[in-house]
Amino acid sequence: MxxxxxxxxxxxxxxxxxxxxxxxxxxxxxxxxxxxxxxxxxxxxxxxxxxxxxxxxxxxxxxxxxxYSIPAAGDWIMKPELSKAHLDIEDRDLDYERRVQLQPHIVYLANSSNVKVGVTRKSQIPTRWIDQGAHEAIEIVEVPNRYLAGITEIALKEHVSDKTNWRKMLQNDVLDLNLVEIRDSLKEFIPEEAKDYFIASNTETNIHFPxxxxxxxxxxxxxxxxxxxxxxxxxxxxxxxxxxxxxxxxxxxxxxxxxxxxxx
Known part of the structure; x- marks a missing residue:
């Protein structure tokens, strides 16, 4: 073939x-x-x-x-807290930025080598977790736009990593942890603007790789x-x-x- x-x-x-x-x-x-x-x-x-x-x-x-010119590579992609479509402020293409930024976003915990906090569009769950090689993950909040997800991630990464150790992930040097307990322990650190979006009733998603x-x-x-x-x-x-x-x-x-x- x-x-x-x-x-x-x-x-x-x-x-x-x-x-x-x-x-x-x-x-x-x-x-x-x-x-x-x-x-x-x-x-x-x-x-x-x-x-x-x-x-x-x-x-x-x-x-x-x-x-350095297309909207799909704007700085807000990697740094959600820079999103401004909710303020009708354009970065590169406001129509594109509204379509992507002004939709439900998830702040989550994923465990691939260590527990990390991350942000993705709701439509990208569980794809985002799979792409990161996470063997378990859980949602923390579901917010209506990318900006709120970004500031929540910024606040939570003061208490949990926002990076994956890709070497440990590929070597399967991982631990099974109780993500529900970790999620609940982070609730008090969620910014006021996002506290009402906390998800308290979900369970871990487990992922198995070939x-x-x-x-x-x-x-x-x-x-x-x-x-x-x-x-x-x-x-x-x-x-x-x-x-x-x-x-x-x-x-x-x-x-x-x-x-x-x-x-x-």
């Missing part, structure tokens, strides 16, 4: 285990079916996910020019430095492909790369 196309983050289906798909323009690939098989990846160039041109990818699948063997010493595959790679797929977790010999490949950070994939 051979596939050719532009890498984008793997699409997922919540199941036991999670189902992963690489989606190309005219084809798709159920990655779970490749476990235990040898895969060859050939780097063939770039294609910006915004302008579609063959330009070196800068960040998030976008070329330099697009990253992994045959976890790596011990991580070796990151960079297609720009190693344009041709071949190895047996041992697992999928977060947005990473886990290969034999402890090689790991971050699909998300390789968005916009044109690749040829052969399965034997």
């Amino acid at each position: 051979q596939y050719h196309g532009v890498l984008t983050k793997m699409q997922t289906e919540f199941n036991n285990p999670i189902q992963y798909y690489l989606v190309f323009e005219n084809d798709f690939l159920n990655v779970n079916q490749l476990l235990g098989k040898k895969i060859k990846i050939q780097f063939a160039g770039y294609q910006c996910l915004s302008c579609g041109l063959d330009k070196k990818i800068f960040r998030q699948g976008f070329c330099y020019d697009c990253f 992994v045959l063997q976890y790596p011990k010493k991580l070796k990151t595959l960079n297609l720009e430095k190693t344009p041709q790679f071949e190895g047996v797929l041992k697992g999928i977790k977060g947005q990473y492909l886990l290969f034999e010999n402890d090689v790991v490949f971050n699909v998300r950070s390789s968005e916009g790369y044109v690749v040829e994939i052969a399965v034997t």
Whole structure:
């Protein structure tokens, strides 16, 4: 089997285990079916996910020019507290920012290597947790816009981390914790504007990943430095492909790369 196309983050289906798909323009690939098989990846160039041109990818699948101009890469994406659509203040494109920012958002706890606090649109639950490689997660508040989620995250990260240790996550060096208790302990630190949105009655979501063997010493595959790679797929977790010999490949950070994939 051979596939050719532009890498984008793997699409997922919540199941036991999670189902992963690489989606190309005219084809798709159920990655779970490749476990235990040898895969060859050939780097063939770039294609910006915004302008579609063959330009070196800068960040998030976008070329330099697009990253600093399109609304989908505004600063409020990574820093929700900078959202201003609720004030009718434009960053790059107010119509776009209203569509994304002025919808229900979730502040959550996710446990992938350690417990961390995060923000995502309600429509992205549980996808966001899966992408982070979390084996358990729980909602803290559901607020009506991105700004309220952002200021809540800022307040809570004074008491719990907002970062994932991706190495521990991939090595499965994790603990099962009581997220309900941790959520309840954080309630008093929620900003006044968001206190009424606290969720007190939900339970943890548990997530199971398709992994045959976890790596011990991580070796990151960079297609720009190693344009041709071949190895047996041992697992999928977060947005990473886990290969034999402890090689790991971050699909998300390789968005916009044109690749040829052969399965034997």
